[in-house]
Amino acid sequence: MLKLFEYNWQVRNEWLELCETVSMEELMKKRTGGLGYILPTLYHFVAVEYGWICGGIQQKAIRIPSFEDVMGVRQIRDFSASCHAELAPFVREWHEGLEDLVMIDITDEGVEEAHKYGEVMRHVIAHEIHHIGQLSVWSREIGLKPVSANLIGRGLFPI
Amino acid sequence: MLKLFEYNWQVRNEWLELCETVSMEELMKKRTGGLGYILPTLYHFVAVEYGWICGGIQQKAIRIPSFEDVMGVRQIRDFSASCHAELAPFVREWHEGLEDLVMIDITDEGVEEAHKYGEVMRHVIAHEIHHIGQLSVWSREIGLKPVSANLIGRGLFPI
Numbered sequence: 241m242l243k244l245f246e247y248n249w250q251v252r253n254e255w256l257e258l259c260e261t262v263s264m265e266e267l268m269k270k271r272t273g274g275l276g277y278i279l280p281t282l283y284h285f286v287a288v289e290y291g292w293i294c295g296g297i298q299q300k301a302i303r304i305p306s307f308e309d310v311m312g313v314r315q316i317r318d319f320s321a322s323c324h325a326e327l328a329p330f331v332r333e334w335h336e337g338l339e340d341l342v343m344i345d346i347t348d349e350g351v352e353e354a355h356k357y358g359e360v361m362r363h364v365i366a367h368e369i370h371h372i373g374q375l376s377v378w379s380r381e382i383g384l385k386p387v388s389a390n391l392i393g394r395g396l397f398p399i
Numbered sequence: 400m401l402k403l404f405e406y407n408w409q410v411r412n413e414w415l416e417l418c419e420t421v422s423m424e425e426l427m428k429k430r431t432g433g434l435g436y437i438l439p440t441l442y443h444f445v446a447v448e449y450g451w452i453c454g455g456i457q458q459k460a461i462r463i464p465s466f467e468d469v470m471g472v473r474q475i476r477d478f479s480a481s482c483h484a485e486l487a488p489f490v491r492e493w494h495e496g497l498e499d500l501v502m503i504d505i506t507d508e509g510v511e512e513a514h515k516y517g518e519v520m521r522h523v524i525a526h527e528i529h530h531i532g533q534l535s536v537w538s539r540e541i542g543l544k545p546v547s548a549n550l551i552g553r554g555l556f557p558i
Contacts, residue, residue: 243521244403273536273545342558359556362402363549369525370548373532377432386432389529390522397518399501 244365245331247391248289249324251372254387256282256320258379259313266382267313274374281375282316283307285368290323292360293330297343334361403524404490406550407448408483410531413546415441415479417538418472425541426472433533440534441475442466444527449482451519452489456502493520 259267259282267279275281287304295302310319339358346352355363369389376386418426418441426438434440446463454461469478498517505511514522528548535545 243517244525247521247525271536273539274532354558355551356556356558358402359551362406363551366403366406366528366548366550369528370532370535373433373529374536376529377430377533377536380432389525391525392514392518392522397515399513399515 241334241361241365242331243396244391245328246396247394248365248368248372249328250394250396251387251389252282252286252320252368255372255375256313256317258384258387262313262382262384264312271378271381273377274371278375278378279311279313279316280307281371282313283310283319285371286316286320286323288367289364290327292364293327294323296345296355297357297360298330299343331361400493400520400524401490402555403550404487405555406553407524407527407531408487409553409555410546410548411441411445411479411527414531414534415472415476417543417546421472421541421543423471430537430540432536433530437534437537438470438472438475439466440530441472442469442478444530445475445479445482447526448523449486451523452486453482455504455514456516456519457489458502490520 259278262278264279268277270276271278275284290302291304294300295304305319310316339356341357342354343357343360344352344354372387372389376389379386418437421437423438427436429435430437434443449461450463453459454463464478469475498515500516501513502516502519503511503513531546531548535548538545
């Protein structure tokens with residue numbers, strides 16, 4: 241579990257670094273698919289990971305800034321760093337005994353939904369990778385080489 | 400590990416089903432980013448998963464058809480089904496004792512590279528999700544609603 245989070249955190253940081261070289265006009269240009277914009281996508285998967293893990297599973301009282309409050313790459317880097325600091329200990333201490341514990345989510349429509357911790361954790365992993373796939377297409381539209389999506393070769397599994 | 404593979408297999412099948420409704424012209428139209436075409440992308444992640452798991456980790460003598468040999472959604476569905484039948488037992492029987500075993504890959508440049516099984520398995524998972532993210536953008540270009548990328552709510556973790 242931890243390795244896939246570490247992969248996402250690495251890739252995310254490389255995207256944030258890359259996007260510091262991109263103009264705000266391109267970051268906020270309407271594009272096809274997904275959330276439709278690069279910058280809100282970066283914000284979105286940081287917020288979603290934090291929301292599910294600290295708010296959902298850990299049931300902490302969290303406060304997620306609105307997109308307008310962190311509407312810049314530097315601000316989203318800071319937001320990502322503070323979320324990471326808060327949620328990484330839980331991910332690092334993950335063990336099989338947590339797999340089948342159940343959390344209750346309240347959807348936007350006010351409906352209660354029960355999810356196993358293991359499902360939530362994998363949802364968060366897949367969610368970020370999926371959105372990064374969308375960024376990889378959009379970055380080519382602006383002539384920018386995307387961050388490598390290879391998990392192999394990132395030093396996550398030293399031999 | 401298995402759950403993320405099951406997620407990918409579900410999502411892949413839904414994409415293959417959806418793409419049966421798409422014309423060959425759209426499936427083979429040049430697009431921005433990734434491999435640049437929808438149909439070769441579907442072929443690609445099926446072949447990559449099969450290649451790494453049956454060829455790489457299991458060191459079986461495998462034969463991967465060329466794209467030209469399976470150049471249609473129906474053919475790629477069949478290809479996917481036969482790869483799945485061959486590799487799924489290994490994924491289902493995955494256990495922690497396999498994590499640190501090492502396989503030797505020979506790259507396209509003829510260089511030997513050692514990888515832990517655990518790294519290869521996670522690489523395969525992330526690889527498919529990433530390409531599906533690209534498909535989700537391209538499908539919108541042709542006015543097609545993409546397959547849901549949500550892992551939550553797919554019945555993978557019954558309570």
